[in-house]
Amino acid sequence: MPMNRRNFIKVMGSSAVIVAAGSLNGCDSMPKSAIAPWRPQQAPHKDIRVQLLSYAILAPNPHNMQPWMVHLSSTSHRIILYCDSERLLPMTDPESRQIFIGHGAFLELLDLAASAQGYDTRIQYFPEGGFDPAQESRPVAIIDLVKNENRKKDPLFHEILKRRSTKEPFAATPLQASHAAELQTAFSDSQISMTTAMDPQQVQRLREWAWEAWKIEVFTPRTYQESVDVMRIGADEVAKHPDGIDILGTGIWWGRMFGMVSREKIADPKSEAFQVGVDQYEEMFQNTPGFLWMVSDNNSRPIQLRIGRAYARLNLKATQLGVAMHPVSQILQEYKEMQPLQQQFLKYLNVPKSHRMQLLMRVGYAEFPGPSPRRPVQDLFRCHGSSACAGVDVL
Ligand SMILES: Cc1cc2nc3c(=O)[nH]c(=O)nc-3n(C[C@H](O)[C@H](O)[C@H](O)COP(=O)(O)O)c2cc1C
Known part of the structure; x- marks a missing residue:
């Protein structure tokens, strides 16, 4: 590999250099504080609701925006969930569909x-009507906890701390038919279907589409800039803001030291830092032996929540089976530049016009990565002055 600036960033991030660097190993590694929320069992809160919420914040969510706020009333077993309108993605998710997933x-x-604590949840979706960013005081859901000594712990509970979005190249091995069949059993919702593609020719076609869509997002300045704005580059930024897209690793550290990696450089399609990101994603798409997608028969706000619930179960079931999963959402996004490609894609997959494809995932086998950052559970109750969740009096 010729040692141009682009390869420099990659080579400096490779394991050979990490080992050679010896004492420098660990530069820009994941800060412990950013992943401390992945050990919720170590400090269970006296309020059962906070205990449960400390697992809920580990949910997969677009760009790791963690767009949730919570109000706890002091008089009941009630949790009220709100959407944080400062954590939306208006360019790539203009209808906030993914946010509600x-x-x-x-x-x-x-x-x-x-379930692990012997409680049922009684959940009302959008009790005051659908979400509108101008009216964030409308709850997304009201959750009442009801003690039920007969409720058994759901086996998927044990997968919560191990679950990942695996943003890595996958092995060539296709998804085993038995795993595909087991994934089908992860959720049951008559309005949501799940399909897997494992036929090599079809997978190749889907790879090309997903890759084309990725490039549209990244070469459309306003949609790409939205991602750049929420990148946390280097360990200090990740520790300060444990959300968004974390950009970490020894290669990144060296790149920063030599002035090759910065927010401005990553935002510039002519830079090596930008091209490294393109190369990494191209490698991921090329190393994708299967796809999986979920379709709903409507696109209401409540069905978006149900898709999210079904997806969480699917991702947890995959974790249990040792199957790697990675959503690649670009082709499903609603902004205008994506529409021509999206329509061809949906036609190719025979998705009826009345239905909505809600999630597309790469699926296969790979070593699971480490956990992604999370804000501490207490941040759920910091509502930047919104009247929506004022009056938290249990903490
Ligand atoms: C609706 C939805 C869409 C997502 N789309 C993408 C995507 O297009 N590309 C991607 O790399 N990850 C995508 N993700 C995964 C998130 O980036 C990931 O959940 C988040 O960074 C937290 O990481 P974790 O799932 O490993 O905890 C998506 C997740 C959800 C729920």
Whole structure:
């Protein structure tokens, strides 16, 4: 490999250099504080609701925005969930559809944690009507916890701390048919279907589509800039803001030291730092032996929450089976530049016009990565002055 600046960043991040660097190993590694929320069992809170919420915050969610706020009333076993309108993705998710899929995943993890403590959850979706960013005081859900000595711990609870979005190249091995069949049993919702593609020719076609869509997002300045704005580059930024897209590793550290990696450089399509990101994603798409997608028969706000719940179960079931999963959402996004490609894609997969494809995932086998950052559970109750969740009086 010729040692140009682009390869420099990659080579400096390779394991050979990490080993050679000896004492420098660990530069820009994941800060412990950013992943401390992945050990919720170590400090269980006296309020059962906070205990359960400390699992819910580990939910998969777009760009790791963690767009949730919570109000706890002092008089009941009630949790009120709100959407944080400062954590939306208006360029890539203009209808906030993916944001609410994330909220659905949050609710599913909350329910799994409740099962482990012998509680049922009674959940009302959007009790005051659908979400509108101008009216964030409308709750996404009201959750009442009801003690039920007969409720058994859901086996997927044990997977919460191991679950990952595996943003890595996968092995060439296709998804085993038995694993595909088991994944089908992860959730049951008559309005949501799940399909897997393992046929090499079809997978190749889907790879090309997903890759084309990824490039549209990244070469459309306003949609790409939205991602750049929430990148946390280097360990200090990740520790300060344990959310968004974490950009870490020895290669990144060296790149920063030599002035090759910065927010401005990553934002510039002519830079090596930008091209390294493109190369990494191209490698991931090329090393994708299967895809999986979920379709709903409508696109209401409540079905978005149900998709999120179903997706969380699917991702947890995959974890149990040792199957790696990685959502690649670009082709499903609603902004205008994506529409021509999206329509061809949905036609190719025979998705009826009345239905909505909600999630597309790469699926296969790979070593699971480490956990991604999370804000501490207490941040759920910091509502930047919003009247929505004022009056938290249990902490
Ligand atoms: C609705 C939804 C869409 C997502 N789309 C993408 C995507 O297009 N690309 C990607 O790399 N990850 C995607 N993700 C995964 C998130 O980036 C991931 O959940 C988040 O960074 C937290 O990481 P974790 O799942 O490993 O905890 C998506 C997740 C959800 C719930």
